[in-house]
Amino acid sequence: MATLDHTIDIQPTTPNPDFEPEEEWKTNLRQRIEDTLKPAAEKLKLMLNEKLKGLSPPEDSRAHTDYDNAMAELRRTANEQYRQMLERERQERRWAAGEKVDEKWSEILMKEQQALLDMYKKGNMARTNQPEATRDEERSQPPPSAKAPDRAPLPPESIAKDRT
Helix, strand or coil: CCCCCCCCCCCCCCCCCCCCCCHHHHHHHHHHHHHHHHHHHHHHHHHHHHHHCCCCCCCCHHHHHHHHHHHHHHHHHHHHHHHHHHHHHHHHHHHHCCCCCCHHHHHHHHHHHHHHHHHHHHHHHHHHCCCHHHHHHHHHCCCCCCCCCCCCCCCCCCCCCCCC
16 A cells, blocks of 8 residues: 555646545644654654753754754655645545546555455455354454544644645
């Protein structure tokens, strides 16, 4: 499955009102990304405070510079995640509507669907190899609720200054 760690070499589509996510969706995405990156931002702040212990003001400028650079990189990461997830949502909406999807996105979506199918098939094969008693026990259990996978979170103003 493609992840946000893989850079997608695709130019974003021009927003189309038919496929553009609502502002609430975008806000929720930003919040999820911020929530995901918040521990990293807090860790950077703690590291800065540790470095600053015992340093005099002229010596602490390097620590502040390192912190500022690391936070800028964190913001870039958050913004890239946001852009990728926004474009993914646009492409998925196009796909669901039966419209033409960017070739690279189509490839990614098909690979993800194939991976899900393969996992499903593998899970069914593992169950058919179980003893009959185990399969009967599974049948008597209610099915687990199907939860849609969470989307990658998005950075709010505290992390992401740039917005699409």
